[in-house]
Amino acid sequence: MQLLTNIQDIDRSKWEHLLKVSQYTSPFQTPGFYDLYNELEGQKADVFVVEEEERFLALVVITIQHEKGLKSYFSRRGIIYGGLLLHPEATQHHIKLLAAHLEEAYHHQLIYLEIRNNFNYSAFKNVLQQTGFDYVPWLNIQFENISAESFRNGWTKTRQRQLNKALKNGVSWRPATSMDDVRAFYVILSRLYKYKVKKPLPSLDFFEKLYESPFARCLVVENESGIIGGVMCPFYPEKSLYEFYICGLDRDCPSHHPSIVAMWAMVEYAEQNNIPNLDLMGAGQVGKSSSIREFKSKFGGKMVENGRFVMVFNRFLYRLGVFYLSLLSRF
Numbered sequence: 001m002q003l004l005t006n007i008q009d010i011d012r013s014k015w016e017h018l019l020k021v022s023q024y025t026s027p028f029q030t031p032g033f034y035d036l037y038n039e040l041e042g043q044k045a046d047v048f049v050v051e052e053e054e055r056f057l058a059l060v061v062i063t064i065q066h067e068k069g070l071k072s073y074f075s076r077r078g079i080i081y082g083g084l085l086l087h088p089e090a091t092q093h094h095i096k097l098l099a100a101h102l103e104e105a106y107h108h109q110l111i112y113l114e115i116r117n118n119f120n121y122s123a124f125k126n127v128l129q130q131t132g133f134d135y136v137p138w139l140n141i142q143f144e145n146i147s148a149e150s151f152r153n154g155w156t157k158t159r160q161r162q163l164n165k166a167l168k169n170g171v172s173w174r175p176a177t178s179m180d181d182v183r184a185f186y187v188i189l190s191r192l193y194k195y196k197v198k199k200p201l202p203s204l205d206f207f208e209k210l211y212e213s214p215f216a217r218c219l220v221v222e223n224e225s226g227i228i229g230g231v232m233c234p235f236y237p238e239k240s241l242y243e244f245y246i247c248g249l250d251r252d253c254p255s256h257h258p259s260i261v262a263m264w265a266m267v268e269y270a271e272q273n274n275i276p277n278l279d280l281m282g283a284g285q286v287g288k289s290s291s292i293r294e295f296k297s298k299f300g301g302k303m304v305e306n307g308r309f310v311m312v313f314n315r316f317l318y319r320l321g322v323f324y325l326s327l328l329s330r331f
Contacts, residue, residue, distance in 0.1 A: 001052040001094075003101050007034075010049055011056075018056040018087055019236075024119045026082035027215040027234040027242065033081075034061045036209050042068070043206075048101060050094045057087040058094045062102070062113070067200055074317060075200070078106055078113040083121060083306075092127040099131035103311060111317045117306040118142075118242070118279050125307075133309040137286035139293060141301040143278040151267045151278075154300025163264055166257040169223070173265035176218035176230070182211045185220055185230040189247040207232060207245075219265040221248060221258045229258030233266055240277040241270045263299055 004010050012031050019025050027033055037045035043065060050058040060080055067075040084095070106113055115133070118140065125135060143151065152160065176182050186204050193201040210216040210232060221229035229248030235241040243266060248258030270278055283297065284290025286305060297303070312318045 001050065001097070003097060004049040004051055005046070005101070005105070007047060010047060014051075014054075014056045015049075015059065018059055018085060022085055022087060024083055024086050024121075025236055025239060026085075026118055027236045028081035029059060029061050029083075029085040030215060030236075032213055032215050033234075036213055037061075037063050039209060040203070040206055042066075046105070048098055048105075050090075050098050052094070055087065057090045058098045059085040060098065060102070061085075062106075064110070065200075074111075074321060076110045078110050080113070080115040081118075083115055083117040083119050084124075092124060095124045095127050096131055099128055099133065103132050106311075107313050111312070111314045111321065113311045113313070115309040116282070117308060118281065120304070120306055121309075128309050133311045136308045136310055137305055138308045139283040139286060139290075140304050140306055141280040141283050141296050141299075142304055143301045145276050146267060146270065146278055148264075148267050148271050151300070152264075156298045159260060159298050162257040162260045165255060166261050169256055171221060171223050171228075171256045171258065171261050173219055173221045173230075173261055173268070175269070176211060176220050179208060179211070181220050181227065182207055182218050184227040185218060185232070185247070188227070188229060188249055189245055192247045210234070210244075216244075217269065219262065219269055221261045221265065223253065223256050228253050228256060229262050231262040231266055233269070235270075235273075235275055238274055238276070240279050241266060241275045243278070243280045259295075 015031055019030060034045050034047055037043060043063070045064065046062045048060050048062070049056050062078045062080055065077050065079055066072045084098070102113060129135060152163070155163070176185065183204065186207050190201060193199060207218070211218050215236070216232060216234040219231050219233060220227045231246040232244045233241050234244050246259060246262050248262055250257065250259050266278060280296050280301065283293040283303065
């Protein structure tokens with residue numbers, strides 16, 4: 001058994017095979033996502049692989065993120081989207097080896113490392129905690145084997161009326177067909193993050209590269225005046241579609257409900273492309289009120305607690321960052 005960290009030593013055919021046999025497969029652990037992140041200016045991604053008997057048994061893509069300027073030092077973090085990519089025969093021993101090397105690699109580089117689970121890793125919870133990860137109860141909403149009809153029937157009556165009203169008023173959706181579409185979407189998303197979400201947002205370059213990639217789609221919502229919302233959706237073929245970033249000019253277009261239509265767009269796109277599952281990628285921390293959860297829960301689906309795992313390397317800077325984000329949310 002060995003751990004591989006040099007991309008030149010990692011056989012991509014074995015990587016692709018692991019993606020096909022794993023029950024934890026997502027677009028965020030693919031070679032394409034790794035490559036995309038390493039093309040971003042000032043950002044990078046690393047990959048760690050546990051190999052045994054010529055097979056990849058555990059793999060993880062870590063995105064290394066930070067803000068610009070003076071905030072760079074105080075925002076150094078590693079985010080693992082989706083969770084660990086594991087072979088059906090992966091054991092706690094393989095997870096322990098992987099986690100130990102993550103701690104060793106980033107102890108002096110990052111403030112914290114976070115695994116944002118989109119799958120149930122309860123079988124490996126104890127071993128991850130033993131290697132330095134704290135478990136944070138976190139909710140998510142997922143849909144399995146959905147169709148547009150079943151999805152719509154699961155909505156609250158209010159949501160159904162809002163969708164019907166929007167469609168009656170001429171609102172529609174379509175896949176983005178140009179960078180201008182992506183930039184229009186990003187302007188709306190940036191506004192949402194600046195005035196409401198108040199959390200870091202990746203650069204426009206990130207969304208442009210996602211648009212150009214084969215594993216993501218930007219679906220835009222429009223009315224007679226132009227684009228009024230949209231959603232960026234990474235996906236893994238014939239498996240799952242992910243709501244990565246969603247936005248809409250709901251206050252500016254109250255009778256057109258662009259965020260509602262953006263949700264509808266994901267489901268229709270998934271059905272048209274034989275993608276059976278939809279993942280809304282987070283509904284807030286257990287025990288804390290969440291406007292995101294309130295919005296997403298009105299579309300039905302299954303509320304699950306897959307949680308997050310966080311390994312903190314610098315407690316002081318981590319608490320300072322949490323305090324800063326909570327302060328931003330008040331203003």
